Amino acid sequence: MSKNPEETLGQLLKRAKTLQLATLDALGESSISYAPFVQDDAGNFYIFVSQLSSHTQEILQHPQLSVLLIEDEQEARQIFARTRVTYRCVAEVVVREAAEYAPLLDAMEMRFGNVVGLLRGLGDFVMFRLVPQSGRFVMGFGQAFVLAGEGLRELQHIGPGQA
Numbered sequence: 001m002s003k004n005p006e007e008t009l010g011q012l013l014k015r016a017k018t019l020q021l022a023t024l025d026a027l028g029e030s031s032i033s034y035a036p037f038v039q040d041d042a043g044n045f046y047i048f049v050s051q052l053s054s055h056t057q058e059i060l061q062h063p064q065l066s067v068l069l070i071e072d073e074q075e076a077r078q079i080f081a082r083t084r085v086t087y088r089c090v091a092e093v094v095v096r097e098a099a100e101y102a103p104l105l106d107a108m109e110m111r112f113g114n115v116v117g118l119l120r121g122l123g124d125f126v127m128f129r130l131v132p133q134s135g136r137f138v139m140g141f142g143q144a145f146v147l148a149g150e151g152l153r154e155l156q157h158i159g160p161g162q163a
Contacts, residue, residue, distance in 0.1 A: 005145060005155050009137050012069055012083055017111070019045060022066040023058035031058055037130075038107045043151035045087075045130040046094070046104050048116070052124055059128060063091040067130060081140040087152070089130040101127060 018034045025031055033055040035047040045067060049056045059065060070084040094101055104127065109116035119125050135147030137155060145155040 005137065005139055005143070006153075008083060008139050009085060009155070012071065012085060013039060016069040019047075020068040020070070021047075021055055021059075022068070023055050024062040024064075025054070025058050026061055031055060036108070036112055038104060038111060040104075043132055043153065045089070045132075046108075046127060047130065048105065048108060048119065048125055048127045050122070050124050051126055056126060059091045060093075060126075065089055065091060065130070067132075078140065081138070083139050085135060085137045085147075087130075087132040087135040087147075089132050091128045091130050094127040094129050 017036055019037050021033045021035060023031050023033070031054065033053070035049050035055075037045045037047050039045050049059075051057065051060075065088075067087045067089055068084060071082045073079065073082070076082045094104065105116060105120050109120075132147075132152050135152045136158075137145045137147055139145070144158040146158060148154045148156055
């Protein structure tokens with residue numbers, strides 16, 4: 001990975017095919033799962049998940065969730081300081097009739113293969129747009145940034161004594 005924070009974040013987002021999802025169940029207990037994703041030019045994430053999955057029901061009940069994308073363990077130079085980005089997001093259902101629905105599934109099929117063609121015919125699958133509200137990017141020890149600006153693309157270094 002690059003030593004430039006913007007480039008490193010861009011590479012992480014481009015390489016990652018799945019994101020980790022932190023959701024809340026009906027009792028307010030936390031859960032964690034994952035889902036393959038695509039991202040649009042505005043920085044929103046899109047996932048296509050079964051309503052039979054507990055995390056899908058949790059997102060429908062509590063649309064506030066967190067997302068983690070993290071460097072592969074095998075590629076990390078330091079296991080205690082893996083490159084990672086977290087986002088707090090609000091989930092919105094993308095209805096099947098929406099203009100972007102089919103093109104997003106096409107993008108998923110290009111990225112993940114024929115399985116998406118099979119899944120798109122299943123009635124229990126729902127697409128969510130995960131809209132980032134805030135974010136943090138960690139590139140290593142002493143290299144933490146708050147994400148700001150349009151599409152959360154501006155990196156503001158977090159110095160000593162800052163939370």
